[in-house]
Amino acid sequence: MLKQIEGSHAVAEVVSYCRPNVISAYPITPQTHIVEELASIVGRGDLDAEFVNVESEFSAASVVLGASAAGARAYTATTSQGLMLMSEVIYCIAGMRLPIVLTCANRAISAPLSIWNDQQDSMAVRDAGWIQLHAEDNQEASDLHIQAFKIAEQTFLPTMVCMDGFILTHAFEPVDIPEQKEVDAFLPAFKPKHIVDPRWPRGIGLFADPRFYMETRYILHRALEKSQEVIKEVSADFAKVFGRESGGFIKTYKLKEADLVIVSMGSVVGTIKELIDKLEEEGKKVGLLQICSYRPFPRKEVYNALKDKTNITVLEKCISLGRGGILASDIRWSFPRAEKKERNISSFVAGLGGRNISIDDLRYMVEKVEKEPVEFGFLGLRKELIAEKDM
Amino acid sequence: MTEKSRYLEGVEKKDLFAHGHRACGGCGQALAARLVHDAAGENTIACVATGCLEVFSSPYPDPSWRIPFLHSLFENSAAVASGVEAAYKALGKGPVNIIAQGGDGSTADIGFQSISGMFERGHNVLYVCYDNEAYMNTGVQRSSFTPYGARTTTTPTGNRTRKKNLPMIAADHGIPYVATATVDDFRDLQQKVKKALSIEGPKYIHILAPCPLGWGHHGELTVQVCRLAKDTGLFPIFEIVDGKLTNVRKIPVKVPVEEYLKLQGRFKHLFKRGVPAKEVAEIQEIANENIERFNL
Known part of the structure; x- marks a missing residue:
């Protein structure tokens, strides 16, 4: 349905239709409206999810890491200094192949402090092993989130949707927001591969000595290269189902x-x-x-x-x-x-x-x-x- | 009944943290980890911080864990465990014991914020700190748990500050259960783990886990060192249940701190030519304060 809506709220609504089980975030301008709206969606019972209010972005990323390793579909959003503070976890999430989706409301990095938009933040973690998709407008930002969960969960690669802070997050534009059932039909339930569960004890996050480490990086690099097929497929499918082009390469x-x-x-x-x-x-x-x-x-x-x-x-x-x-x-x-x-x-x-x-x-x-x-x-x-x- | 069998009576032994790990002989942390997880049982997820325990128990492809083990970073095991707990809640799974754990560096220093967050948010997670009073994994550097006077590689003339009191800080978060323990009393440690896991909400157990390498005592003296830490008053044993101090262990015969210090190379510089330095009296003062404060 076409709605005149703020970018952040459009993204929040669409993310809620993707049914994340665990959301964790720490407030930072200009990401706040996204997580505030998600908190209120969860609060009024429209989304059955755990919303974990943490004490830092570092913990937000760590909470979604733990949640994803336990088999949950997990989501977070941040920007700028928040992404910098997360960066250690950002690398870890990719290395552990946890298909988390993160919205980056692109913003400049200190110093000097600036809350305004540029793309230095997501660029600073471009080598971390995440898929990074950049939105042109709020329609694409919303659409990319639906695609992001599907791409991430098919490839076991975390996926970052980048949207320009303020210019998109705080702009009111008409956005065609799909219905819950349309998203459900497009995005199947998350089927995790390896989880922490006492029924099947296994170690996740073992360390690798020089005999093993390099292969893990090779495999991750190849997985990113191979994810191009999935990105292509998912954006083509999206166009077929929703009738508009969004995403792709x-x-x-x-x-x-x-x-x-x-x-x-x-x-x-x-x-x-x-x-x-x-x-x-x-x-x-x-x-x-x-x-x-x-x-x-x-x-x-x-x-x-x-x-x-x-x-x-x-x-x-x-x-x-x-x-x-x-x-x-x-x-x-x-x-x-x-x-x-x-x-x-x-x-x-x-x-x-x-x-x-x-x-x-x-x-x-x-x-x-x-x-x-x-x-x-x-x-x-x-x-x-x-x-x-x-x- | 022999002394040994009396000592082990009622102690759970399931080898969930299995033998074959790569800890040093006499490692207090390896012993503590085994006792903790054998008490917790199979229905447990271990969220472990980077550090000695992680390094000696989880090299790919030979982990020593028979329960699910999750490690990501040095300073986030409490937040990762919070995420696991949130996922279990959201997915309607469980109940399950979730134990976040790390050494004193990852608990009191770099991970302090994440632990405080986990306590304050009320996650149903037990946090276990294995306190060996310095950064042992990186070669014995000072942490905020390093006691006054102790020599580490970054306090070569002896540490000038007192140990951070995390059990009291944890209790002040208003969490329902806080306890201290050492690896010389297996039953007490395991009972505390079981009690903690029977309580809903965040729990904190602080375990003194001597490190023969970093403390400079013989590996076979790990248990003896723990006893002396308790009997000198330097490491009080107690529980704080719903904010109330309880089950304080009374010291049967109080021991001067010298006896504890002299067993360990890290305090050797305090006894040059057999004469105790002024720091020894100051350390005795710390013990006396504990004895008075906790009525040991």
């Missing part, structure tokens, strides 16, 4: 004819599409490649989409300090070394700590890379605030 917009391609992910693609339309009226052919599944990284799909393109610019809300663009590195890596084709791949960081990315910023980027490629640059930087010696 990549999405494109006016890419085929484009002379210049902008690559990005998350909510900023809406602004990018608007610019593309404007530029089209002005006679410029610019296209978009949007990454939805950031981990596993859809290298093949990216390559196929971009193989004939020579001018590419990557726009991202995160930075590897001392190195540059993170998504840009992934994109540059997507082209085989043996391929002799000359390509200009520019890299821009924008929107850190909630700095607005305007159409004019994007237009500036396009005009700049049309002249010459930019190895790495900041977009929308207020140079007047920076001392000469710090430039």
Whole structure:
């Protein structure tokens, strides 16, 4: 049913239809509205789940770890510092192959403290062994949660749904919220593989000496690579059942004819599409490649989409300090070394700590890379605030 | 009846924490873990923190556990156990005994917050702390349970602070059951585990578990060291049931702390050329305070 609803509440409602048995969370802006709404859904008896209010994100992640190891479908949500505090558990959850679903309401990381949106937080745990799916809008954010439980439980890989903090979590948009029975038909009950249960005593979380450790990492890496099949299947199934495209690996917009391609992910693609339309009226052919599944990284799909393109610019809300663009590195890596084709791949960081990315910023980027490629640059930087010696 | 059989009378022995683990000879923690889980029985889930117990009992592919064993990190066994309990509730499974456990470092230092959270939220979980008074797994570094005067690798001239009093802190959370025990009295330890598990809600048992390697006593003296810890007043034995101190163990014949300290290499520096340093008197003062406070 189409509802005018806040992003966080849409996600909470959809998560409740996924029937998690255990929810544990610690409040942090801008994740709060999601867990508040879930608490009230549980509180009024619309969802039969244990809601565990913990004393930190570290414990929230640990509680869902324990719950999942005991056979429960478990869910948590966090952002920024919360995800940083969880990070030790985040790695552990993946290593233990526990199919937990987490919503990351993407936010900047301290210092300085900033409650506003960028994507540095989920990027900081991109190597942990989780599937990471990025939502463009609140419809996709809601839809991705239904898919996330299915993908996680088929692959035994934890899955993080990333949605931009405030820009999505606090935005009211019309969202088509499915009914409970539709979600039930799409998402089967969780069938855990290994659980702690005195009827079948087993050890979960044994340590591995150098004879065994590396194989566990190999298997986890391969599992992530192989999960691409499941992500593809689940998003195709979703489209069939619910009648709209959500998720998958990549999405494109006016890419085929484009002379210049902008690559990005998350909510900023809406602004990018608007610019593309404007530029089209002005006679410029610019296209978009949007990454939805950031981990596993859809290298093949990216390559196929971009193989004939020579001018590419990557726009991202995160930075590897001392190195540059993170998504840009992934994109540059997507082209085989043996391929002799000359390509200009520019890299821009924008929107850190909630700095607005305007159409004019994007237009500036396009005009700049049309002249010459930019190895790495900041977009929308207020140079007047920076001392000469710090430039 | 021989002394040995009297000693073992009524003691549960099920080998749920099985032999073949890799603990040092005379390890107080291995003994404690065996007693705890044999008392708890088969219908038990062990949520174990990283540390000696985890390392000597759970190398892949040879764990020593005949009950379900769950380990993830150093500082979260209480939170993981909370999650297991929540799952059992949500799935309508159980009843089951859930025992979260760890050494003094994972309990009193790095995992302190997660334990406090578990107590405060009222999970039906027993937390067992195996207290060997330092970070033994990493090579005997000081923890907040390291007693005054003890030498560790990070307090080479002797620890300058007093031991954190976790049993009282646990009791102040308002949890229904807190107890202390040592590995020299098998029956008492096991009765406390059984009693704890019969009570709904969070429970805390603090077990003194000497470490021959870190304390510098001979492995065969582990039990003797425990007795002296009790009889000097340095480790009071009691229960706190619903906030009320009860079943305090009276010391039959009070022993000067010197006798306890002299058995252990970690206090050797306090007896240079046979003369007790001023710290010995200070440690005696701590024992005296305990004797008075708990009416030992």
